[in-house]
Amino acid sequence: MARRAVEQELSRERIMDAARHLFITKGYRGISMRSIGQHLGYSHGSLYYHFKEKAELFYAIVVQDFNHLTLLCEQVTKHPVVDGLTKTEELMLEFIKFGLDHPHQYEIMFMLRDEEILSYCRAEQSKCFDKFKTIVQRFLKEEQHPLQQNPSFPLSMFLGIHGFISFYIQDRLTFDEIMPAAVGHVKMLSQSIYRLTS
Structure with a gap:
């Protein structure tokens, strides 16, 4: 009882x-x-x-947080296009929003560097990136974008948005507080990568 x-x-x-x-x-x-x-x-x-044990608890947290992020990314595929943004840019913004609005989760998922737990994070990071890459490639194909054949584009995008989150997460700023900067960043990132790879 x-x-x-x-x-x-x-x-x-x-x-x-x-x-x-x-x-x-x-x-x-x-x-x-x-x-x-x-x-x-x-x-x-x-x-x-x-x-x-503690390791099982930690892994449960990591899996839960990555599942939540994956779900948010998948939802971008289901709603209508936002004016002035490509679906790829919407995906990047959704990722940034998650990172800034859930800083503790994001830090555990992508920024902890303890050797004892890195393997837990690496496996889930890899699954998350594979999902991100699949969605990006689907959007590029739907948009008949010239970069749809470029395998490095999703990784460059991923690293670009991770850098943005890593910089702003230190100040505990929410997505709403820096949304104009986030939109500007994804636009610049999208255009820069296009120019470099075209």
Whole structure:
């Protein structure tokens, strides 16, 4: 009965939200299941009802965050074209919006550099980039864009938007606060890559 009460009160989501924040602020090695439990006001034993170890908890967070980003990218394929933007530019803006509006998630997904956990992130980063690349190539084909045959274009775009997010994420600015700069950046990026590869 006590175990069931703990499981209902202390959900996986609540544990993951707390752990995500602690992984960013203290680093992966700087926290333990015990410290996560203390942060939540529970004994660390109650966390083990949901996660066998810290690595499993971390991986669950990474997978959840990458799935969320992938879903947002896929949604761009389903809504009508926005005036003044190509679908490819919309995709880049959606990616930037996610990074700036979810800084803790983005930092865990793309910016943590702890060797112990890098393999968890690398596998999911690769899946995310493959999805991003597939969507970009689909848009370029639909638009009959000259770059549809250029394999380096999606990677250049990806790196360009990651650099933008990495710069602005330090100041904890939201997407809405810098939307004009983001639109200008994706326009410039799109045009520059086109000129370099045409």
